[in-house]
Amino acid sequence: MGETMSKRLKLHLGGDAEMEERAFANPFPDYEAAASAVFGAGATEEAGCARPLPAADEPGLPFHNDGKIIHNFTRRIQSKIKDLLQQMEEGLKTADPHDCSAYTGWTGIALLYLQLYRVTCDQTYLLRSLDYIKRTLRNLNGRRVTFLCGDAGPLAVGAVVYHKLKSDSESQECITKLLQLQRTIVCRDSDLPDELLYGRAGYLYALLYLNTEIGPGTVCESAIKEVVSAIIESGKILSREEKKTERCPLLYQWHRKQYVGAAHGMAGIYYMLMQPAAKVDQEILTEMVKPSIDYMRHKRFRSGNYPSSLSNETDRLVHWCHGAPGVIHMLMQAYKVFKEEKYLKDAMECSDVIWQRGLLRKGYGICHGTSGNGYSFLSLYHLTQDRKYLYRACKFAEWCLEYGAHGCRIPDRPYSLFEGMAGAIHFLSDVLVPETSRFPAFELGSSQRDKKDTCCSSRDHINDQSRMNCHVAVPATPV
Ligand SMILES: [Zn+2]
Numbered sequence: 001m002g003e004t005m006s007k008r009l010k011l012h013l014g015g016d017a018e019m020e021e022r023a024f025a026n027p028f029p030d031y032e033a034a035a036s037a038v039f040g041a042g043a044t045e046e047a048g049c050a051r052p053l054p055a056a057d058e059p060g061l062p063f064h065n066d067g068k069i070i071h072n073f074t075r076r077i078q079s080k081i082k083d084l085l086q087q088m089e090e091g092l093k094t095a096d097p098h099d100c101s102a103y104t105g106w107t108g109i110a111l112l113y114l115q116l117y118r119v120t121c122d123q124t125y126l127l128r129s130l131d132y133i134k135r136t137l138r139n140l141n142g143r144r145v146t147f148l149c150g151d152a153g154p155l156a157v158g159a160v161v162y163h164k165l166k167s168d169s170e171s172q173e174c175i176t177k178l179l180q181l182q183r184t185i186v187c188r189d190s191d192l193p194d195e196l197l198y199g200r201a202g203y204l205y206a207l208l209y210l211n212t213e214i215g216p217g218t219v220c221e222s223a224i225k226e227v228v229s230a231i232i233e234s235g236k237i238l239s240r241e242e243k244k245t246e247r248c249p250l251l252y253q254w255h256r257k258q259y260v261g262a263a264h265g266m267a268g269i270y271y272m273l274m275q276p277a278a279k280v281d282q283e284i285l286t287e288m289v290k291p292s293i294d295y296m297r298h299k300r301f302r303s304g305n306y307p308s309s310l311s312n313e314t315d316r317l318v319h320w321c322h323g324a325p326g327v328i329h330m331l332m333q334a335y336k337v338f339k340e341e342k343y344l345k346d347a348m349e350c351s352d353v354i355w356q357r358g359l360l361r362k363g364y365g366i367c368h369g370t371s372g373n374g375y376s377f378l379s380l381y382h383l384t385q386d387r388k389y390l391y392r393a394c395k396f397a398e399w400c401l402e403y404g405a406h407g408c409r410i411p412d413r414p415y416s417l418f419e420g421m422a423g424a425i426h427f428l429s430d431v432l433v434p435e436t437s438r439f440p441a442f443e444l445g446s447s448q449r450d451k452k453d454t455c456c457s458s459r460d461h462i463n464d465q466s467r468m469n470c471h472v473a474v475p476a477t478p479v
Contacts, residue, residue, distance in 0.1 A: 019357055021361070022316065022317070022318070022357070022360065022361055022362075023318065023357045023358065023359055023360050023361060024359040024360075024361065024406060025359075026355060026356060026357075026358075026359055026395075028395040028398070030355065030388075030391075030392075031387070031388040031391040031392065032388070034061060034391065035061065035387075035391075038060050038061055061387075061391065062391070062394040062395075062398075063387070063390055063391075063394065067385075067387065067390060067434065067435070069394070069431065069432060069434070073394065073398075074432060076401060077397065077401070077428050077429075077431060077432055078432070080400075080401050080403070080428060081425055081428050081429060084403060084421055084424065084425050084428075085425060087415075087421065088109075088415045088421045088422055088425065091414060091415040091421070092109065092415050095413070095415060095416075096413075098139065098141075099413070100135075100136035100139050100140065100141070100151075100153075100154055101144075101148065101149045101150070101153060102147060102148050102149070102153035102154075102157070102417060102418070102440075102441050103148045103149050103153075103197070103367070103416070103417065103418040103419075103441075104412075104413035104416040104417075104418060104419055105136070105413075105416065106132050106133075106135055106136045106154075107132075107133065107136050107153045107154045107157055108416050108417025108418060108422055108423075108440075108441075109132045109415075109416075109417065109422055110129045110130075110132035110133040110136065110154075110157050110161065111129075111157055111417060111426075111440055111441065112417055112422045112425060112426050112440075113125045113126070113128040113129035113132065114126070114129045114157065114160070114161065115426050115429055115430070115440065116425075116429055117129060117164075118436075119429050119430070119432060119433055119436075126161065126164055126165065129157075129161050130161050130162075130165065133154060133157050133158045133161050134158075136154040136158075137154055137155070137158050137174070140154060140155070140177075144198060145181050145184060145185060145192070145198075145202070145203050146196070146197060146198055146199065146202025146203055146205070146206070147202050147203070147205045147206040147209065147441055148196065148197050148202055148205075148418070148441050149197050149198055149202070150181075150198070150202070150203075151177075151178075151181065152178055152181060152202070152203050152206035153206065153441070155174045155175075155177050155178040155206070156174070156178060156206040156209050156210055158170075158171075158174040159171045159172075159174035159175045159178065159210055159214065159218075160209075160210070160213045160214060162174065163213070163214050171214070175210065175218065175219070178206060178207075178210070179219070179223060181203065182203075182223060182226065182227070185200055185203045185227055185230065186226050186227060186229075186230045188230070188233070193252075193253075193254045193255075194231050194234050194235065194252045194254075194269055195252065195254045195259065195263065195264045195265060195268055195269060196262065196263055196264070196268035196269070196272070196442070197263050197264060198254075199254070200227060200230055200231045200234070201231060201268055201269045201272045201273075203227060204224070204227045204228065204231065204272050204278065205272060205441070205442070205444075207219045207223060207224050207227065208224070208272075208275055208277045208278060208444055209444065211224075211277055212277065212444045212445045213445070216277075221279060224277075224278060224279060225279065228273065228278055228279070228280055231269065231272075231273065232250065232273070232280075232284060232288065234252070235249070235250030235251055235252055235269070235288075235292075236249065236250065236288075238251040238252060238253060239251040244295075247291070247295050248291065248292045248295040248296075249287070249288040249291055249292055250266075250269075250270070250273075250288050250289060250292045251266075251292070252265070252266050252269055257309045257311070258309055258310040258311065259308060259309045259322075260296060260299065260306050260307055260308060260309055260310060260322075260327065261306070261308060261317075261319070261320075261321050261322040261323060261326040261327065262320055262321060262325075262326025262327065262329060262330070262442070263320070263321035263322070263326065263367065264321070264322075265308075265309070265322075265326075266292065266296060267296070267306075267326050267327045267329070267330040268326065268330075268442075270289055270292060270293055270296075270330050270333075270334075271329055271330040271333050271442075273285070273289055274289060274330075274333040274334065274336075274337045275333070275444060277444065285337060285338075286338075290334070290338055293330065293331075293334050293343075296327075297331075297342075297346060300327075300346070301315040303315055303353055304324060304346075304349035304350055304352055304353040305317075305318060305323050305324045305350070305353045305357075306323055306324055306327045306350075308322035308323065317368075318353060318354060318357040318358055318360070318373065319360070319362070319367065319368035319369075319372065319373070320366065320367055320368065320372035320373065320375070320376075320439075321367050321368050321372075322368075324350035324351075324353045324354055324376075325350070325354050325358065325372055325373045325375075325376045327350060328347050328350035328351065328354070328376045328379070328380070329376070329379060329439070329442070329443070331343045331344075331346045331347040331350065332344070332347050332379060332380065332383050335347065335383070336383070344383075344384075347380060347383075348380070350376065351376060351377060351380050351389065351392070354373050354376050354377070355377075355392055358370065358373035358374075358376075358396065359373075359396070359399055359406075360373065360408070361406075361408055361409060362408065362409055362411070363408040363409055363410070363411055363419070363420070364399075364400050364403055364408065364420075364421070364423070364424040365411060365416075365418060365419045365420050365423045365424065366417060366418045366419075366423035366426065366427070366439075366440060367418040367419060367423075368419075369408075369411075369419070369423065369424075370396055370399055370400055370424075371396070371400060371423045371424045371426070371427035371428075372423070372427075372439070373396060374392075374393050374396030374397060374400070374427050374431075375393075375427060375430070375437070375439040375443075377389045377390070377392040377393035377396065378390075378393045378430060378431070378434055378437045379437075379438075379439065379443065381393060381434060382434075382435070382437075390434055393431055393434065394431060396427075397427065397428055397431040400424045400427060400428055401428075403421070403424055417440060417441075418441075423440070426440055
């Protein structure tokens with residue numbers, strides 16, 4: 001039986017077989033069932049309605065009424081983080097020494113330690129982050145320009161780590177080098193794409209990241225404006241070429257395909273353009289970004305999922321890079337910016353698809369794995385304060401506690417931030433402090449969240465048990 005036969009068979013069997021191939025069936029009861037089993041057992045019995053109980057090893061909900069994670073679950077996550085960190089450090093001994101990217105390389109590991117520092121306020125993690133970032137700063141190759149896959153990542157993370165260590169001249173040196181890349185970014189004749197992984201939006205993220213982490217004005221407004229204008233100009237040109245100026249005024253492609261998702265597509269680009277820190281003119285947002293988003297919304301599948309590109313009509317991928325888990329961030333941002341309920345409704349439908357089909361056979365990573373999908377719930381929880389989404393995030397975290405036990409595929413870079421173990425650790429650490437979580441190398445902190453993040457200088461936060469509980473020992477492996 002060849003490929004053709006199995007493909008035909010799949011067509012006959014329809015969505016279920018396809019889904020089984022890509023994701024595990026979600027074994028957890030959803031929030032309503034779990035909550036009513038806890039709070040309303042008597043009522044449901046009286047009504048004669050048999051509801052499924054929460055998983056036997058976790059009776060009750062994993063958080064208290066105020067959204068704080070319960071002690072037992074916290075302990076389980078902490079001990080798994082410790083265990084995975086040790087495995088990761090061991091595994092990294094044989095990792096590619098030349099991969100400096102945030103996506104699969106050493107900058108990603110530096111970002112993970114920066115995150116652990118943020119969550120625990122333990123200086124050891126900051127120093128560990130410094131070790132890794134120093135290594136990447138010696139190895140910049142000038143081949144790519146973005147935060148995730150290019151030199152902007154190590155330079156931006158370096159600037160932030162040095163800033164936190166009060167090494168201002170080293171920090172400034174990183175910023176200067178980062179801004180030297182600007183010329184290639186805004187050059188209209190270059191064939192640089194606009195997407196997040198390799199293109200202008202990925203450089204824009206680096207600029208906005210600096211202004212969020214170090215402070216407004218770290219990168220001046222005119223530099224940001226220049227990059228934003230280049231992205232908008234490029235979108236207008238393609239829209240004109242494709243005769244879509246009415247329906248989709250800002251159109252983008254990567255490798256001649258009009259991708260939809262967060263990594264290579266329009267969801268990631270529109271998401272960046274809608275960031276308040278990008279300071280895009282209100283008129284451009286309303287006249288160009290909004291109709292383009294609405295155009296994309298019309299391409300969604302009946303399931304609530306989104307195609308990987310405008311020309312693709314198969315409802316297959318539920319990844320951050322392709323599909324609902326990436327698009328949901330764009331929809332939430334659209335809801336914040338345009339304040340129209342339809343965006344929130346669509347985001348909630350994305351969340352349902354991710355809940356059903358998000359425990360991926362591809363593994364536990366951020367880009368196309370369970371952790372990246374789990375972040376969509378955390379973000380929706382921030383936006384709505386609806387505990388249903390915190391519950392879903394906790395259940396995806398519970399899945400990640402069984403790291404490696406599900407027979408998932410092993411990614412090419414098994415310890416990296418975006419494909420492997422570092423990403424799962426990042427997600428687990430964010431579940432411990434859901435109120436400040438953020439998708440790495442993609443979401444930016446808000447001012448409210450930032451206030452909570454400056455924990456190390458604040459006595460209140462030093463005394464905050466939920467933070468300090470999170471201490472996990474760094475293995476003594478020398479870097
Ligand atoms: Zn991916």
